[in-house]
Amino acid sequence: DQQVKQNSPSLSVQEGRISILNCDYTNSMFDYFLWYKKYPAEGPTFLISISSIKDKNEDGRFTVFLNKSAKHLSLHIVPSQPGDSAVYFCAASEESFNKFYFGSGTKLNVKP
Amino acid sequence: KAGVTQTPRYLIKTRGQQVTLSCSPISGHRSVSWYQQTPGQGLQFLFEYFSETQRNKGNFPGRFSGRQFSNSRSEMNVSTLELGDSALYLCASSLKQNANYGYTFGSGTRLTVV
Numbered sequence: 001d002q003q004v005k006q007n008s009p010s011l012s013v014q015e016g017r018i019s020i021l022n023c024d025y026t027n028s029m030f031d032y033f034l035w036y037k038k039y040p041a042e043g044p045t046f047l048i049s050i051s052s053i054k055d056k057n058e059d060g061r062f063t064v065f066l067n068k069s070a071k072h073l074s075l076h077i078v079p080s081q082p083g084d085s086a087v088y089f090c091a092a093s094e095e096s097f098n099k100f101y102f103g104s105g106t107k108l109n110v111k112p
Numbered sequence: 113k114a115g116v117t118q119t120p121r122y123l124i125k126t127r128g129q130q131v132t133l134s135c136s137p138i139s140g141h142r143s144v145s146w147y148q149q150t151p152g153q154g155l156q157f158l159f160e161y162f163s164e165t166q167r168n169k170g171n172f173p174g175r176f177s178g179r180q181f182s183n184s185r186s187e188m189n190v191s192t193l194e195l196g197d198s199a200l201y202l203c204a205s206s207l208k209q210n211a212n213y214g215y216t217f218g219s220g221t222r223l224t225v226v
Contacts, residue, residue: 034214043220089154100157102157
């Protein structure tokens with residue numbers, strides 16, 4: 001039973017353009033959401049997070065949007081760079097639990 | 113500052129055997145979590161330890177167990193290995209009691225069961 005879903009296994013974008021990665025969840029009790037980036041042979045690296053009291057959080061080229069009514073979040077990368085090519089995972093948790101549910105990942109390829 | 117260290121990096125075991133994986137968190141981090149990553153399944157939560165106590169457990173059979181030592185280092189053990197246990201096992205640590213500020217992951221242990 002996957003409570004967090006990333007329905008696009010891959011995404012290809014031209015360098016300089018916007019990358020939009022999407023994530024849906026089913027549990028309305030989730031109130032913290034995180035994005036991680038993973039390169040081959042390395043562990044995931046934390047990118048950005050958002051709590052349910054916000055609908056947007058920015059950090060440099062990365063912006064996460066949260067739509068609680070739709071149970072949907074997205075990660076925008078602007079402008080995309082070839083070094084952004086990696087697998088991106090979204091994750092969600094309830095505040096009182098230190099247990100995260102991860103999506104299956106989206107492989108982003110940024111073409112030069 | 114040293115990151116999260118997992119040993120060994122690669123492991124090949126035979127069905128029915130048991131295996132122990134080790135994780136050393138970042139110095140000062142007291143929360144250690146374990147995840148299993150398999151193709152198409154993403155990361156699935158195994159368990160989380162804080163100050164030597166298991167606080168959360170995922171939906172894995174009892175063959176999967178873990179522990180945390182007083183220096184915050186953690187081990188996970190899988191007994192009676194099955195082919196389906198082949199996966200990348202990731203350990204993550206966090207400074208705060210909840211990881212909403214993000215984990216730091218190790219590079220993982222790649223377990224292959226033959």
